[in-house]
Amino acid sequence: MSADDVHDHDHDHDHDHDHDHDHEHQGGLRGALKGLFAPHSHDAADSVDSALEASRDGMRALKISLVGLAVTAALQVVVVLISGSVALLADTVHNFADALTAVPLAIAFWIGRRPPNKRYTYGYGRAEDLAGIFIVAMIALSAVVAAWEAVHRLLDPQDVRNVGWVIAAGVIGFLGNELVAVYRIRVGRRIGSAALVADGLHARTDGVTSLGVVAGGLGVAAGWELADPIVGLVITVAILFVLKGAARDIYRRLMDSVDPELVDAVEDLLAGVPGIEAVERVSIRWVGHELRAEADVVSDSRLTVAESHRIAEEAHHQLLHGIPKLARATIHTNPCGHDGLDHHLVTSHHFTRNKGA
Numbered sequence: 001m002s003a004d005d006v007h008d009h010d011h012d013h014d015h016d017h018d019h020d021h022d023h024e025h026q027g028g029l030r031g032a033l034k035g036l037f038a039p040h041s042h043d044a045a046d047s048v049d050s051a052l053e054a055s056r057d058g059m060r061a062l063k064i065s066l067v068g069l070a071v072t073a074a075l076q077v078v079v080v081l082i083s084g085s086v087a088l089l090a091d092t093v094h095n096f097a098d099a100l101t102a103v104p105l106a107i108a109f110w111i112g113r114r115p116p117n118k119r120y121t122y123g124y125g126r127a128e129d130l131a132g133i134f135i136v137a138m139i140a141l142s143a144v145v146a147a148w149e150a151v152h153r154l155l156d157p158q159d160v161r162n163v164g165w166v167i168a169a170g171v172i173g174f175l176g177n178e179l180v181a182v183y184r185i186r187v188g189r190r191i192g193s194a195a196l197v198a199d200g201l202h203a204r205t206d207g208v209t210s211l212g213v214v215a216g217g218l219g220v221a222a223g224w225e226l227a228d229p230i231v232g233l234v235i236t237v238a239i240l241f242v243l244k245g246a247a248r249d250i251y252r253r254l255m256d257s258v259d260p261e262l263v264d265a266v267e268d269l270l271a272g273v274p275g276i277e278a279v280e281r282v283s284i285r286w287v288g289h290e291l292r293a294e295a296d297v298v299s300d301s302r303l304t305v306a307e308s309h310r311i312a313e314e315a316h317h318q319l320l321h322g323i324p325k326l327a328r329a330t331i332h333t334n335p336c337g338h339d340g341l342d343h344h345l346v347t348s349h350h351f352t353r354n355k356g357a
Contacts, residue, residue: 058109058196058289061187062102065180065203069099072176079169101138105131105199112288125288132195132250139202139246143239146209150232167217173210177203192289192325194253198246205239256285262323266293269322275299275311277336290327293319301335308333 073096108131116123184200187193212235219227251257263282270279278298285292297315299308312331319329 057187057191058193059106061184061196062106062109062199065184066099066102068176068180068183069203070096072172072180073099075172075176076169079165079172101135101199101202104134105195107131108195122287122292125286125290128193128195128288129250129253132198132246132253135195135198135202136243136247136250139198139205139239139243142202142205142209143236143243146232146239147236150229150236153229153232154226163217163221167214167221170210170213170217174207174214177207177210181207192286192291194249194286198250201242201246205242208238208242209235253286258284258286258291262291266295266319266323269318270295270297270315273311273315273318275303275307276315280334287327289325291323291325293323293326293329294332295329296332296334298334298336 105128108127111124111127114124181200181204184203185197186200188196188198188200212231216227216229216231219231262284266282266284267279270276270282276297276299279295280298281294281296283294295315297312299311303311312333315331316329319326
């Protein structure tokens, strides 16, 4: 074969499953019935449906969790009216404001549905990561507010009235926020949305804050007046740990970071395809909640273009089956060089210069 075979197939795939590889084909009557009513396909339309379904799942998670947070905050308002606690009122307003972080993420999911064009050739999936930056900033702001309030109350102690009601409101806030956090994190991981996971961690910080209200209230009830601000400082430290995890995940997503084990899995799958003699390079990136992959493989230079294409097609097929959330792979086939020719002579000096830079 005198020229490289570049395989960039629009052979998308429905990969709305997790890393447990629950995508395996089922045999017997059950598998036949499933294939009849839900046939397996790699059509481009199925990939679009998968992406839209993931976005719909994300939007559904935001809507349900937003209602949950609204109910939680409303119950806290009732307790505020009964107890007259200004501190609890401030915490309730804070919870209302934090619930609104779902808005930019919902906008990002909506933008992410737009198809690629000549300017945004990979589509608009990265809008989720931009929303993730905003969410990380809100978590950081929560830490600053918690620290400020704690220090202020240490320097200027204030009496806490109706401690029992304050504790009750703290329990309500913790339960509501933690349920929302678990739900958002679970859905975010399932659809591959780092921003939705970060928003779930944000809800968890609010739950930790409410739990701190409970701990502080118990301390005050026991006669320790400084319990409330001291617990506030502890909460600040806890929020900082959550912030570290969320910021790390969003940073890695923006820097096109993936789990190294994922690269190993792609290399192993490619190496097992008949006709591929070696795997030279694998690159993977997230675009929204989908994966895109590129790979350079080596095949016998004596193969015809059609034979080389068939091998690349089979490699693509294996990747679509074996790698969760993979939407597309570009397979570049290099000839093995049995003919003694350097098939990259024309471009090799470009890569040599880049390596020396």
